[in-house]
Amino acid sequence: MGSVQIQCTRCKNVFRDRAARLQDGYSRQCPSCEVVLFFAEDSQHPFVKRAMRNARKVRKEQREAEAVRRAAPEPRLAQSRSFTGRTQSAERED
Numbered sequence: 301m302g303s304v305q306i307q308c309t310r311c312k313n314v315f316r317d318r319a320a321r322l323q324d325g326y327s328r329q330c331p332s333c334e335v336v337l338f339f340a341e342d343s344q345h346p347f348v349k350r351a352m353r354n355a356r357k358v359r360k361e362q363r364e365a366e367a368v369r370r371a372a373p374e375p376r377l378a379q380s381r382s383f384t385g386r387t388q389s390a391e392r393e394d
């Protein structure tokens with residue numbers, strides 16, 4: 301979950317990466333032709349622009365989903381004693 305499609309600017313291969321990583325200054329290799337793709341907010345390349353726009357959208361949706369989950373009332377009375385370790389991996393990236 302939380303991944304976006306990226307199209308290689310050289311070989312046009314389509315692959316996926318985590319939306320949380322796809323931010324300004326990120327770079328990664330194409331798994332097909334091994335060219336290094338650079339992701340910058342001011343990139344002029346349409347493939348890079350599209351991938352970054354999609355990543356922003358996915359991150360926004362994830363933040364909103366997380367906010368909804370936190371705001372939703374949970375059945376604490378019955379389950380609170382067995383859920384002690386549930387917050388540990390919540391907000392690492394982004």
Ligand SMILES: [Zn+2]
Nearest residue numbers: 308311330333
């Ligand atoms: Zn490639």
